[in-house]
Amino acid sequence: MMLKVALRHAFPGFTLDAAFEAPAGLTALFGQSGSGKTTIVNAVAGLLRPSSGRVTVGDTVLTDSDRGIFLPPHRRGIGYVFQEARLFPHLTVRQNLLFGHWFTAPGRTSDLSRVVEMLGIGHLLARRPAALSGGERQRVALGRAILSHPRLLLMDEPLAALDQPRKEEILPYLERLRDHAGLPILYVSHSTAEVARLATTVVLVDGGRVTAAGPVADMLSDPATAPLFGSSDIGAILAARVDAQEADGLTRLATSSGPLFLPRVAAPVGAPLRLRILAQDVMIATAAPQGISALNVIPARVRDLTDSGGSVLVRLEAGDQVILARITARSARALHLAPGLAVHAVLKAVSVAPGTIGFSAG
Numbered sequence: 001m002m003l004k005v006a007l008r009h010a011f012p013g014f015t016l017d018a019a020f021e022a023p024a025g026l027t028a029l030f031g032q033s034g035s036g037k038t039t040i041v042n043a044v045a046g047l048l049r050p051s052s053g054r055v056t057v058g059d060t061v062l063t064d065s066d067r068g069i070f071l072p073p074h075r076r077g078i079g080y081v082f083q084e085a086r087l088f089p090h091l092t093v094r095q096n097l098l099f100g101h102w103f104t105a106p107g108r109t110s111d112l113s114r115v116v117e118m119l120g121i122g123h124l125l126a127r128r129p130a131a132l133s134g135g136e137r138q139r140v141a142l143g144r145a146i147l148s149h150p151r152l153l154l155m156d157e158p159l160a161a162l163d164q165p166r167k168e169e170i171l172p173y174l175e176r177l178r179d180h181a182g183l184p185i186l187y188v189s190h191s192t193a194e195v196a197r198l199a200t201t202v203v204l205v206d207g208g209r210v211t212a213a214g215p216v217a218d219m220l221s222d223p224a225t226a227p228l229f230g231s232s233d234i235g236a237i238l239a240a241r242v243d244a245q246e247a248d249g250l251t252r253l254a255t256s257s258g259p260l261f262l263p264r265v266a267a268p269v270g271a272p273l274r275l276r277i278l279a280q281d282v283m284i285a286t287a288a289p290q291g292i293s294a295l296n297v298i299p300a301r302v303r304d305l306t307d308s309g310g311s312v313l314v315r316l317e318a319g320d321q322v323i324l325a326r327i328t329a330r331s332a333r334a335l336h337l338a339p340g341l342a343v344h345a346v347l348k349a350v351s352v353a354p355g356t357i358g359f360s361a362g
C-alpha cells in the first residue's frame with residue numbers, strides 16, 4: 001500500500017508545491033519550522049483543500065482536484081496521533097480504545113487483544129487517562145488510531161511533548177507498528193535522532209517544496225542531503241543482527257561489512273538492530289592499523305569526497321553498506337584519498353538504536 005501525494009496551494013507569502021510517495025513503513029517529513037510539513041499533513045488529512053493536487057492510498061483516491069474529488073476528513077480512513085494524546089478523560093482506556101470501533105467494526109475483540117498486547121497496555125485498560133503517564137497515554141492513542149482500521153497513519157510530532165525517558169519507552173512500540181502494521185505512516189519530525197531510529201523513508205521539505213526523498217540510510221549518508229540533518233548528527237545507519245554474546249561481556253554483531261563488537265547489547269541472538277555510526281566518530285587509515293584500542297576496524301573503499309565547510313565528508317563502501325566519515329581537509333590531502341582507494345574505517349563509537357522488534361519491550 002502506497003501513499004502518493006502531489007499538492008499545490010498558495011497562501012499569501014507561502015506556496016506549497018510538494019510531491020512524494022510514502023511506501024508501507026514510516027515516512028518522515030523532515031524540515032525546519034515553517035517549511036510546510038503541517039500544511040502537507042493537513043492536506044492529506046482533508047483539513048486543507050489544495051488549489052490543485054492528488055492524494056491516493058493504494059487504489060483509493062482521497063483528493064483529486066482534476067476530478068473534483070475531495071473526501072471529508074472522517075471518510076478518509078486515517079488514524080491520527082498528535083503531540084497530545086487527546087483521549088476522552090471520562091472514558092477508561094478500554095473505552096477510549098474501542099471508541100472509533102463502535103462505528104466501524106463492532107465486536108472485533110481479537111483485534112483489541114492483539115493491539116493491547118502489541119502496545120503493552122493490558123494492565124491499563126480499566127484506568128482513566130488522568131491516571132496514565134504521558135508515554136502510556138501516547139501508547140493508548142496509538143492503539144486507538146490502529147483500532148480504527150485506517151488505511152494510513154498520520155503522526156504529527158507524537159513524541160515532542162515527552163521527556164527523554166518517555167520517548168525511549170514509546171520508540172519500540174512505534175518500531176513494531178512500522179514493521180507490522182503494513183500501512184504507510186506519515187510522521188512529522190524535526191528530530192534527527194528520531195528520524196534515524198524510526199524512518200524507512202525520509203522526505204525533506206524546505207520552503208514548501210520537497211527538496212529530496214529516499215531511504216533513510218541514503219539520506220543520512222549522502223553528502224548532498226546529510227548536512228541538512230545537522231552537522232553533528234550525520235552518519236551512517238547499518239543493518240546488523242546479534243550474532244553472539246561473548247564471555248568477556250561484548251556482543252558480536254553481524255553486518256554485511258563484517259563483524260562488529262559492542263559493549264553488551266541486551267538482545268537475543270538473531271535480533272535485528274539498527275546501528276548508527278556518526279561521521280565524526282569514524283577515522284580513516286590507509287593501512288591496516290596495528291596496536292590501537294578501537295575494536296571495530298572495517299575494510300572499505302572510498303566512494304567519493306565532498307567538501308563541507310572546512311572538513312571533508314568521505315563516503316566509504318563496506319560490504320553493501322555505506323559509512324560516512326568526517327575528516328579534516330588536511331588529513332584528506334595527507335592520505336591522498338581518492339575514489340576507489342582501499343582503506344580501513346576505524347569506528348571510535350557505534351551506537352545501537354535498539355528495539356527493532358521483539359526484545360526491548362521486555
Ligand SMILES: Nc1ncnc2c1ncn2[C@@H]1O[C@H](COP(=O)(O)OP(=O)(O)OP(=O)(O)O)[C@@H](O)[C@H]1O
Nearest residue numbers: 011012014031032033034035036037038039040190
Ligand atoms: N492558513 C494559512 N494562511 C496563511 N499562511 C499559512 C496558513 N497555513 C500555513 N501557512 C504558512 O505556511 C508556512 C508553512 O507552515 P507549516 O505549519 O506547514 O510549517 P511546518 O513545517 O509544519 O512548521 P512547524 O515545524 O513549525 O510546525 C508557514 O509560513 C505558515 O505561516
